[in-house]
Amino acid sequence: MVTVAGCSGSHGGARAQGDDLDISRLLEATTYSTVLKAPLDTNSSNPGDGTVLHPKTPQPVYERPGGPPIARLPVTQLNSPAWMPVIASRAGWHQVLLPSRPNGATGWVAANDSLQVAYTPYVIKVGLSDRRLILLKSGRQVGSWKVAVGTAATPTPVGRTFLLSSLKGSKTGPSPLILPVGAHSQARDTIGGGPGTVALHGWRDRSVFGRASTHGSVAVPKKALKALSVVPLGSLVLISK
Known part of the structure; x- marks a missing residue:
């Protein structure tokens, strides 16, 4: 993962967490959970400034600064x-x-020394109508490929999400690399036995590219998957109609 890392160096946020908060009793925010009180992203087309963070220890997430x-x-x-x-x-x-x-879903995290802050120059854009993925680095296009997207019955969700994980595919599977994102199918509760998590992945049959043929994930050509393999986790993925 290519990032420029550093620590937040702020203790003010840590005090705002409250010394008596038992975070083990809070719902863990993962791809398997639903955070009902999470405020929703209101600027879903904004490419951001590339700042990403990693919790070196489990961190409480708040509805708003100083809130519950x-x-x-x-x-x-x-x-x-x-x-x-x-x-x-x-x-x-x-x-x-x-x-x-x-x-x-979004949430607020108090700045403290247990957060590692870094920068990614990459943004991934997926256009559903033209079925194309564009990879940007520092605002410049470095790749553009026709891709397969969700069908009318199982559409790829639109909005702003991010690269969540990098998983090695099985030798007999359709893709050597699977890149789950922080978004879920709104038509299915499960995809491939998982919680409906949408992913970027390869596909052996090249005839699917340019078609609406998936369960909501985005299938990409081999060259696109290779380019995406170096994009840091946390990088934004902007999916538009």
């Missing part, structure tokens, strides 16, 4: 280090996208 806790961030997501994109910041606080349902 609604969940906790784990250190890992799907066996990968947990990196979330920062979509807003204010004194002592970071607002991040969550990997949980509902799609577009």
Whole structure:
């Protein structure tokens, strides 16, 4: 993963968490959970500034700065280090996208020395109508490919999400690499035995590219998958109609 890392260095946010908060009792914000009180992303087309963060220890997530806790961030997501994109910041606080349902769920994390802050130059854009994935680095297009997207019955969800994990595919599977994102199918509760998590992945049959043929995930050509393999976790994925 290519990032430029550093620590937040702020203790003010840590005090705001409250010394008596038992975060083990909070719902863990993962791709398997639903954070009902999470505020929704209101700027879903914004490419952000590339800031991402990683909790080195489990962190409470708040509905708003100084507000009630609604969940906790784990250190890992799907066996990968947990990196979330920062979509807003204010004194002592970071607002991040969550990997949980509902799609577009967000939460606020208090800045403290247990957060590793980094930068990613990459943004991934997926256009559903033209069935195309565009990879940007530092605002410049570095790749564009026709892809397969969800069908009318199982559409790929639109909005702002992020690369959640990097998983090695099975030798007999359709893709050597699977890149789950922090969004879920709104038509199915489960995909492939999982919680309906949408992913970017390869596909052996090249005839699918340019078609609406998946259960909601985005199938990409071999060259696209290779390019995506170096994109840091936490990088934004903008899916539009």
